[in-house]
Amino acid sequence: MLLIECPHCGPRNGTEFTYSGKIQPRPVMKGSDFEARAEWRRYLYEEDNFAGFAKERWFHGNGCRKFLDIERHSVTNEISSVSPAGEAS
Amino acid sequence: MGKSYEHADAAPKTRVSRIRLPTIHDQGTHLPTSKVPLRIPAGRKFSALSLVRKGMTGGDWPLVWRHHELAPTYDVVIVGGGLHGLATAHYLAQNHGIANVAVIEKSYIGSGGSGRNTAIIRSNYLTPEGVAFYNRSVQLFEQLSQDLNFNVMFEQRGHMTLAHSDASLRTMRWRAEVNKVQGIDSQVIDPDEIAKLVPLMDVSANTRYPILGALWHPPGGIARHDAVVWTYARSADAAGVHLHMNTEVTGIEVKGDQVIGVQTSRGDISTPIVINCTAGWSSIISDMAGVKMPIHTRPLQAAVTEPVKAFLDPVIVSGSLHVYVSQTARGELVFGAATDPFASYSTRGSLEFIESLAGHVLQLMPSLAKMRLLRQWAGLCDMTPDFSPIIGPTPVGGFYVDVGWGTYGFKAGPVAGEQTAEAVATGRIPELIKAFQLDRFEKGALTGEKGAAAVGH
Numbered sequence: 001m002l003l004i005e006c007p008h009c010g011p012r013n014g015t016e017f018t019y020s021g022k023i024q025p026r027p028v029m030k031g032s033d034f035e036a037r038a039e040w041r042r043y044l045y046e047e048d049n050f051a052g053f054a055k056e057r058w059f060h061g062n063g064c065r066k067f068l069d070i071e072r073h074s075v076t077n078e079i080s081s082v083s084p085a086g087e088a089s
Numbered sequence: 090m091g092k093s094y095e096h097a098d099a100a101p102k103t104r105v106s107r108i109r110l111p112t113i114h115d116q117g118t119h120l121p122t123s124k125v126p127l128r129i130p131a132g133r134k135f136s137a138l139s140l141v142r143k144g145m146t147g148g149d150w151p152l153v154w155r156h157h158e159l160a161p162t163y164d165v166v167i168v169g170g171g172l173h174g175l176a177t178a179h180y181l182a183q184n185h186g187i188a189n190v191a192v193i194e195k196s197y198i199g200s201g202g203s204g205r206n207t208a209i210i211r212s213n214y215l216t217p218e219g220v221a222f223y224n225r226s227v228q229l230f231e232q233l234s235q236d237l238n239f240n241v242m243f244e245q246r247g248h249m250t251l252a253h254s255d256a257s258l259r260t261m262r263w264r265a266e267v268n269k270v271q272g273i274d275s276q277v278i279d280p281d282e283i284a285k286l287v288p289l290m291d292v293s294a295n296t297r298y299p300i301l302g303a304l305w306h307p308p309g310g311i312a313r314h315d316a317v318v319w320t321y322a323r324s325a326d327a328a329g330v331h332l333h334m335n336t337e338v339t340g341i342e343v344k345g346d347q348v349i350g351v352q353t354s355r356g357d358i359s360t361p362i363v364i365n366c367t368a369g370w371s372s373i374i375s376d377m378a379g380v381k382m383p384i385h386t387r388p389l390q391a392a393v394t395e396p397v398k399a400f401l402d403p404v405i406v407s408g409s410l411h412v413y414v415s416q417t418a419r420g421e422l423v424f425g426a427a428t429d430p431f432a433s434y435s436t437r438g439s440l441e442f443i444e445s446l447a448g449h450v451l452q453l454m455p456s457l458a459k460m461r462l463l464r465q466w467a468g469l470c471d472m473t474p475d476f477s478p479i480i481g482p483t484p485v486g487g488f489y490v491d492v493g494w495g496t497y498g499f500k501a502g503p504v505a506g507e508q509t510a511e512a513v514a515t516g517r518i519p520e521l522i523k524a525f526q527l528d529r530f531e532k533g534a535l536t537g538e539k540g541a542a543a544v545g546h
Contacts (some may be wrong), residue, residue, distance in 0.1 A: 041530060049373075075435060
């Protein structure tokens with residue numbers, strides 16, 4: 001069970017939020033050569049899956065309906081920072 | 090145009106058999122679980138006679154597996170002492186004569202997914218590759234107790250996947266046809282037949298999600314999951330494989346693009362072949378060898394009730410309600426659910442899960458309202474983008490994987506072990522796992538398994 005400190009709404013139950021994956025840099029489109037395609041495949045399929053703090057994007061669907069950047073520990077579920085999406089915390 | 094799919098009445102009236110129809114593997118061909126029959130030393134064999142004798146004399150049972158010191162070198166090192174790792178070790182020794190093998194487990198045997206699953210076995214998948222693969226596993230399960238001299242309590246009570254919408258009924262028909270082509274007993278049945286098989290089921294039209302029909306798969310069933318792990322541990326040990334418990338792999342040594350050794354908490358091992366048979370931690374182990382896996386790990390929660398009299402024969406699954414229910418031989422109801430809605434390595438249960446699970450089970454069988462839950466737990470599911478596993482070689486020479494077991498790892502244990510062992514021993518990729526190679530993500534040739542129980546998708 002998660003308690004997420006939403007910067008807009010305050011502390012809210014984790015069930016109000018939707019997880020939408022880790023934040024990974026999106027490859028820049030460089031034409032259609034093989035290298036660029038391989039890079040896109042890696043971006044699509046190979047999400048980082050380590051044990052530790054990871055930056056993730058969440059959506060507060062049952063609240064302010066804003067996207068958030070959350071740093072969460074993947075083993076303990078401890079949340080170290082929450083900030084509006086795209087803004088450095 | 091005939092009748093549309095809009096009504097359950099449109100479902101063909103087929104005979105519901107409680108007795109399994111003969112399938113391909115019943116027609117006179119006994120497919121042995123291993124190429125060489127297993128030899129358990131005389132004093133360690135289980136039989137009715139030994140049961141009576143030990144019961145009368147109070148004698149000690151032999152250890153199921155022995156303790157060994159870590160050797161400095163092995164032909165093959167298997168990371169992960171669960172069902173997949175032990176089955177791989179067993180088939181390497183039995184089918185291919187490779188017995189200088191170590192199985193490294195960081196906790197105790199069967200402490201991960203092997204001890205946390207809901208023990209369901211079936212082969213009514215949706216892709217032809219998946220059906221053939223899991224059907225081989227059902228065949229192996231059918232002969233496991235006999236061939237390995239250990240009762241795994243495999244009971245083929247039937248597996249029923251409920252359809253609550255026209256769309257899912259259509260998928261059930263599709264699955265039934267894919268299954269029948271491969272000789273697997275699988276058919277769509279209507280609510281009357283469901284009520285006959287499971288009298289407590291609420292098949293009325295007055296529920297939030299009325300039951301329109303079901304995919305009925307008589308060869309499906311459940312087994313005692315710990316026993317399956319123990320039988321492979323016992324037979325691997327008897328063949329000379331070393332099982333190292335409480336030994337954690339801390340690193341994999343790669344020179345050039347070839348594996349040369351493994352570092353563990355109890356010392357280093359040099360080996361030309363490492364097989365990653367972990368679940369939950371598979372991307373972390375693969376990262377040690379420098380191989381990136383297209384996997385994200387999510388917990389899946391399950392729960393069990395207090396034991397009651399036997400009343401539920403088949404395994405019930407509802408994709409729409411995110412729940413599956415079966416009754417163990419001990420009388421407990423085992424419930425499983427969808428994976429948690431976010432990636433995590435945490436194996437703690439949550440209240441939301443219990444609330445939604447109880448609601449959904451009661452919707453199917455309202456008369457269970459007074460049953461009490463005994464405990465809940467979570468296991469880790471390694472979800473791949475296409476709900477199929479990843480079995481076979483990787484770009485690093487000597488580093489093999491048998492990973493990506495989302496919600497289908499237990500039922501595939503025997504076949505995955507058998508096929509992984511064959512791939513490692515022969516250097517060729519067996520037909521059954523050709524569709525499950527790591528390079529399918531590079532090629533864009535995914536094996537989309539929509540028949541997986543990863544109910545949340």
